[in-house]
Amino acid sequence: MRNYEITNIIREGAVEETKSAIKDILSKHTVTIQNEEDWGSKRLWHPIGQDEQGHFTLIKCQGSPSEISKIEHEFKLNVNILKSLVIRSHG
Template identity: 30%
Template sequence: MYSREYELVFIVRPDVTDEDIEKIKDRSGGVIKDRKGHLLNVDDWGKRRLAYEIQDYGKGHFVLFNYLGSTEIVDELERTLKLDDSVLRFLTVKLAERVEVKARVAEAEAAAKVVAEAVAEQARAKEADAGSGDGAGAAAGA
C-alpha cells in the first residue's frame, strides 16, 4: 500500500502551558490516526526566537510532525490548527508522493529506537560525569 509523506511544523504562542501544547499535539495526532494515517515522528523543538514577530510575539513553541496519509488529512489538520487561537503559524510540506507504508513505518521505528538509545547513553554519561564531578569537588574543597 502506498501513501504520501508529509511534514507539518506549527508554532504555538510562548505563553501557552505545556499541558495545552500536549493537547494540541494529541488532537493533531488523533486527526492523523482517525483518517487512517500513520504518525512517523513528533519532535517538540521547544521555545525558539522567531525571525520576525507574529501577533506581537517574539518567541514561539515549535512542534514538528512527520506522517503518512492522504490530502484529506492535510485539509483537516490545517482546519483544526486554524481554529486554535494558540497556534500562530503552521506549514505542511509534501516530502514524497508515493511511499511504501510498511517499509516507511518500519524505518521510522528503527530510527526512533536509535535516537532513544543515544539519548539514554547521553543520560548515563551525564550521570557518570556528575557522580565523578561531585567527588572531585569535595576532595578539592577539603
C-alpha cells in the first residue's frame, strides 16, 4: 500500500453528489481514506469548458498502484469532476 494525495476540481452545483461519488469509487477499489480537506469554491485561472468556478477538494489516502490507475480512469468518466490530480506522497 502506498500513500497518495488526490486533488479534485468539482463542477459547481454538483458538489455534494460528486464528493459522494468519489468516496464510492475509492471504496470500490479498496482505497483507505486517511484525511479529507474541503478547500471550497475558487475562480479558475483558465476556464475548463464553460466552467469558470470550481470546488476544490483534497483526499489523502492509501491504495495499491494498480487500483489508483483504475480510479484515475473512473474520475475522467465523471462529467462533474473537471480536473483530477493524483500524486504519490511520502508520509
